[in-house]
Amino acid sequence: MYFRMAKRMLFETDKRLLWKLFWNMGFKGMRSVQKHKKRLKRGEFFPPYLYISIINTCNLRCQGCWVDVAHKQQKIEVDALNRMITTAKKMGNSFFGLLGGEPFMHKELFDVLEAHPDAYFQVFTNGHFITDEVAKRLRKCGNVTPLVSVEGSEIVSDERRGKAGVLSATMKGLQNCLDNKVMTGVCTSLCQTNIDDLLTEKWVDRLIEMGVMYTWFHIFRPVGPEASAELALTPEQQRTARKFVVDMRCKKPIIFIDAYYDADGQALCPAATGFTHHINPWGDIEPCPVIQFAKESIHDERPLDQVFNESAFLTDFRKTAAENTRGCIILERPDLIEGLIERHGAKDATARQTALAELNVARSHPSQYAPDMEPIPERSWAYRFAKKFAYHEYGVYTKHFKEENWVLPDPSQPRGETNGENATDENGEPLYKIGS
DSSP, rough: OOOHHHHHHHHHHHHHHHHHHIIIIIHHHHHHHOOOOOOHHHHOOOSSSEEEEEOOOOOOOOTOSSSOOSSSSOOOHHHHHHHHHHHHHTTOOEEEEEESOOOGGGHHHHHHHHHOSEEEEEEEOOSSSOOOOHHHHHHOSSEEEEEEEEOHHHHHHHHHTTTTTHHHHHHHHHHHHHTTTTTOOOEEEEOOHHHHHSSSSHHHHHHHHHHEEEEEEEEEOSTTTTOGGOOOOOHHHHHHHHHHHHHTTTTTSSEOSSBBBTSOBBOOTTTTTSSEEETTTOOOSBBBBBBBBESSSSSSOOHHHHHHHHHHHHHHHHHHHHHHOOOOHHHHOHHHHHHHHHTTTTTTOSSOOOOOHHHHOOOOOOSOOTTOOOOOOOOHHHHHHHHHSSSTTTTTHHHHHEEEEEEEEOOOOOGOOSSSSSBTTTTTTTTTTTTT
């Protein structure tokens, strides 16, 4: 399998792009993680990977979207983007995720990509704006990989994304990238309407046949103004997805990304570990894309490294998340996010200004953390090595987490009955440890 993967890399992708990938994202990316570890030992902080939503505008209206895509266009200007990326590079960072809205609707996107040939960018896109001309320019840049979102069959895609003809336009943009030998990935937000169609060997084989080099099956998260909770996966389905990815990594010549498990199959949250935080289109610094509250901004007069290092809000978020779950805190314990907001006076960073009201009515949902199930460790030696070296908990759960002796949230119960440390029932009575 590893030989087949290497052969695909060498013959199906531009060699210059391959070198950019291995040097800017691979070698320098590993180095950025090592610098992150050294900072943590000194009691300092700067995330080695930044998610940057460069624009809020999008041509689609997806179910469960938390971005204010219908609001007046807001984007991070080129000068601010360059300043932020330059500061991050000085801290050792080399790999950046660009989100939206739809990033290709940012008119100056290529100005940013071309200004930083020593960095590597992953652009999360629906593919609709990737013409042959755009794909040729991506190949010329060499330091960017589009991650194209495919959300199901033609019927499911139209329903999930709020527009007719979505899949054909997405596949056209994807094919333009592949025809130009651009390093390209495909991601899917797994939910009830697409898991049976796309979490299959048949779909993976099709991606390989097309020339797609990597794929990412992430889990639909019911958040935002229209959370679409009916689409959320059950714990059993999430476990099925984890097992599928682990098995396929040993079988198929395509790279599988995941962001929520370490090498031993233990759940983690990349924001809680400090691996990444998120910048929204207004420049606000948020814990992650789905937790839309902030205290600081990239437009702060202080240098960005100082802003991250001195943020009491982000520090408290990481501590609170690590103390209470190895999973997604906003899904399992939205009440704890409310507490964070109150303690720090964090602002609602959305244009709609309803994020706090959305938290108030949120119910608990299962996330990747399932302590009542056996972990599924990596079977592939390559993935085990990479995760052991670069992608793990960085000691935050060892330091903070109260082992697994608190009752987990029950998604079927009202918010007041959520179980956990310092939680109370609907009458205000404290909940206790299991067996106490």
